[in-house]
Amino acid sequence: MIRKYLSFLTLALLFLMFTHKETEASNQKVSLTLPNGATYYGEVKNNKPHGKGTMNWGPSKVYSGDWHNGQRSGTGKYISDMLPKDMKVVYEGEWRNDRPHGTGIRRESNPELAFQRISKGLFKDHDLISGHAITQSIDSIWFEYLNGSTFLQFSVSDREQADKLIHSKLARGRIQVLNYYKREKSKPDYKGFEYARGMEDYGSSLSEGVYRTGDYEVMELHTGVSQRFEDEEHYRIENYKNGRLVSARDMRENGRFAGIVQGKINNNKHVLQPYLGEFSKLLKAIGNDPEPISCSNSPTSVCEAFPIKFE
Template identity: 85%
Template structure:
């Protein structure tokens, strides 16, 4: 009996010693050069990135954070900086199986084109599936929110109008587009509306009713009324049922249609209220996004934030 106990104790000690040695080995920081030319410095296991470390793909791409069995998994930050040819992309947040997966923030920018995008929320296999997005281009700012059961999109023509909306001055901000869709959790269809108003009547439209997602997740009117400015004298009224156009007629415009669209937007601005706080933060982040700062040995800016050393 004593012999059996001693044998069991010896095996247990050997197991603990082996586990301790394996853990210590994985915590050792080493440098690796991968077959694709990437370089890595950090913790490894079985000669693969495992733990915390930093990998570079040439002078313009770098990731620093958690690794599991050679893949980015856990929490980390990725920068791809190829200015001025391409977009600068920065993602910081959760990763799984080498892809953004979980909560995070992604920024895309090209200052030469005056184009900025920032998304914050939950990502799945690189795509934002729930959260807020702000897109600023030369002539407009777009705001998007989605969570599976609610979709919201609206746009304004400049930052001044955006700031008015962010400070809840809903009556003063001139919205160009306002699209809103909402469904019950168990429902297939969304109820909502799409309003678009241009400075001139051309391009103005109204759509209200029940929507379904079509190709590329684009909302399509399934049952309801669509109205759009047709020419200098008429706007067209179309009735849809179960995805089919059932009636259509032209209505004398008399200079009223743009005003009708604006009235629809004003009466439905209240749907923005729950989302303005987060949109305001993202809009501020775009404004405070620093210009890339070149390093002494590189024409890109990834070295301003890396390498991150883990102690």
């Protein structure tokens, strides 16, 4: 009996010593060079990034944060300024299995195209699946909100119109596009509308009814009415049922149709009210001007608008 007890005690002590050594090893910061040429400095386990650390893929792509068994998992910040079309990306938030997954914020920009986008909310892999986003380009600013049952999208022509709209609680500011879809529970159908007031009146259109997601997750009218300018003198009214066009006719425009669309937008601005607070924060975050073209000359070869401090 005593011999069995001593054997058990010896095994327990060896296990504790082994565990202690493994813990000490994982807390030590070392430098690694991976087969793909990336360099890593931080905590390791079994010769893989594990714990806290920073990895660089050349001079223009870097991640600093949590690692698990060689993959980005936990929380961390990723920066790249060498994506296709000179797009610069910063993501900060939760990761799982080497991908953005969980709560986070992603910033995308292309200074040469005067393009910026901020997405904030819940990510799955690389996609925002629930949250708010704002996109600023040369000729418009787009606002988006989505979750499992609601999708909202609207746009204005410039920053001045956006400020008027949001900070006056919808009293002022001209909306160009207003799309809203809401689904009940787990049904595939969304009830909603799409309104677009073109820069030129004959670019206006509207549709109302039941929508379903089509190719590339684009909403398509399933049952309802669609109206749009056919030419400068007519607008076309189309009726859809169960995804099929059942009737269509052309109406004389007589200068009325653009006013009808504007009235629809004005009467449905109230759907924006619950989201104005978060949109206001993102509008401030995106700034008035895109990043300067010279931002890639910063010490870490990423834009100073999105600074990060590495160990």
